[in-house]
Amino acid sequence: MERAGPALDPTVPVLLVKVGRYPQAHSPVGVARSFGRLGVPVHAMVEDRFTPTALSRYLTRPLVAPTDGREPPERLVALIRAAARSVGRRSVAVATDDEAAVLLAEHAEELAAELLLPPVPPKLPRMLADKGELSGICLANDVPTPRALAPRDRGELLAAARDWGYPVVLKNVGSFSRLSRPAVAATTVVHDERELLAACPQAVVASVLVQEYLPAEHAEDWFTHLCCGPGGEPLVVFTGVKLRSWPPGAGITTRARAVPNPELAELAARLCRQIGYSGVADLDWRLDRRDGRYKLVDFNPRTGAQFRLFETAAGVDVVRALHLSLTGREVPRGGQLARQFGVGQVDLMSAAVTAWHERRPPRGLRPHRGTERAWLCRDDPAPALAEAVRFGGTPVLRVARRALSAASRPRPR
Template sequence: MERAAPAPDRTVPVLLVKVGRYPQAHSPVGVARSFGRLGVPVHAMVEDRFTPTAVSRYLTSAIVSPTTGREPPRQLLDAVLAAARSVGRRSVAVATDDEAAVLLAEHAEELAPYLLLPAVPAGLPRRLADKGELSLLCAANDVPTPRARAPRDQADLLAAARDWGYPVVLKNRGAFDRLHRPAVGATTVVRDEQALRAACPPELVASVLVQEYLPAEHAEDWFTHLCCGPDGEPLAVFTGLKLRSWPPGAGITTRARALPNPPLAELAARFCRQIGYRGVADLDWRLDHRDGRYKLVDFNPRTGAQFRLFETTAGVDVVRALHLSLTGRPVPRGEQLARSFAVGQVDLLSTAVTAWRERRPPAGLRPGRGTERAWLCRDDPLPALAEAVRFAGRPTLRVTRRAIGAALRPVRR
């Protein structure tokens, strides 16, 4: 049976706003497809005209605006303003990275003539994207979270790891830290002091957060995607279970399943109400079976990479809910659909490496029915082709080889 679709205002376009270089991200492609299938014009800031997003049939225009995220804030803001003016109509802005979300919130007044934005407190996205500040917000609002510390120096970093015991998790603290002065390449699990010293030299400690590791054998990875309206109440809230990631155990979601989880949905909604959050968000949780609590690991104040996993029986996902709300239209209610999500080649890598480490045959290589694919789809094939070409490129192959090497390295217990 064909699902009902919401009735958006097709005279109000969407502008995808990004900061930094990540041409192979699948979230912007998902946004273009979600709105394009409803007839809403979609414009996107892109690195070049041959990114997967730029070649989507559902994209109205690709605005070539390459940035690194290391530019002065005024220069980044001018790039967003230029993109917004080029659309020619006031647009709903959709941030696809934390830096873009921070930029939009902190300059909402200047951007208001060109962009429709949720009324989130100006400084809140920056605090939520900062891992140290997030830990403080969780403590102040009675939201469970792993123990975390923003170390003053390397001695403080080593002390935290000794107090909690290895492994520990290292993360870049702030939204722009990973671009300006990254302490680690990505979320990193270190299993002994030697690895900790190597992963984070003394001069970069100020940019890192050290977090308690919740053992995989005693935990499950969940996430909530939601869109909060102008009164703080969720217009749509979804819950799902992460099945695989790349690199395995500490990376991006490569396979996931939408599963209703009312207690987790309410925990996420309550936290957003308490802190005054508005707009789209992606929250990562870990269910710690040792105490039965869901612990907030990350709060991304923007569209999540796997948001297209989630849709209601009324045809609503989080970005559609945002557009409906900001254009003054009702958001129809509906039940969360049961379906899965898969991310092409990286899911195959995750499956193969995990099987090798566990000494078992790989399983679940082919997505089943009801699976939303990040790249491949019949009505929009070119993004998958563009991604495959870039995936085979030398820089990606170097990164992939390093990730495989790290994943295959023996685990010290």
């Protein structure tokens, strides 16, 4: 049974804002459940009326507004404004992707009549979502980060890879460019120059970031989820460790555990204070055991996919903290609960592929008490059913075959 949560203002609704097509995402479902269980109306921009989010019992109303992220900014802002006006009351906006977070920050003044927004510096979310800009922000604020470069041409790309040594990591450098002109389909590890040249023809070099690879055998994947008030002062800070991902080693979190880590929490809080970040954020870190430092890999200026892993003893998660802050209510203090998070069949695939590669039985599949599931829950079964029907079967098997093929290659040392 769901614990009682903080006293949110039920007269202030929530609007989930999204840009791009990702109907299978589970973070919007988590937001709808988090607020809906406390009696706060939730409206969501969705691709169609049969997405998992649209079918949640905790969603007050789906607002069909399909986009692909290639629309002109003024068109996207107009869609957000129309969605906000249709709610009928000024709403707390919750961004579920980087592009939405960027637009909300850069157009905050013109959206202020319809939406409650955190007072983040207008250009900051775009800079943080840009992998090249983020590297410079880290260096300027004494925050460890892997070496990274946004190359101007293939010559610079090859020079960086040769200097750092293979393998190297390739990412899409900017928030909107990953939708309009993606250089790679997702975070990609390339193991030699042949793979690098095949992955990066000259036409996409301007959209790619090359990043130093931190070897898996010498590293641990961590993250911090937080919500900051005005001036970057943290309201809640959570820390956890990634146990599995999809694809294995380089994708979305499929299994994670909440683990208190005061050192990492303070590092994330200090960065947000120094840059004045306000709102919800999801920061990905890698502990490099070779030098004992946590290195910032990504700063996502929006709600993270696994945010429901984290909750305090007072029932506060990051989106509830945002609502409390923007409606002028105090955020209750409390330590984070010991929980796990799992993403259903995708985690099963990750465990199976990892076990096949390592030639051992799958581990960590037994349910743990206190596990928060991305999809399946007793009081809201429809999203899990919709996810299984729309996205299970053949497409999943096709992706699994590709992952098994990739896993058959020797891992880099």
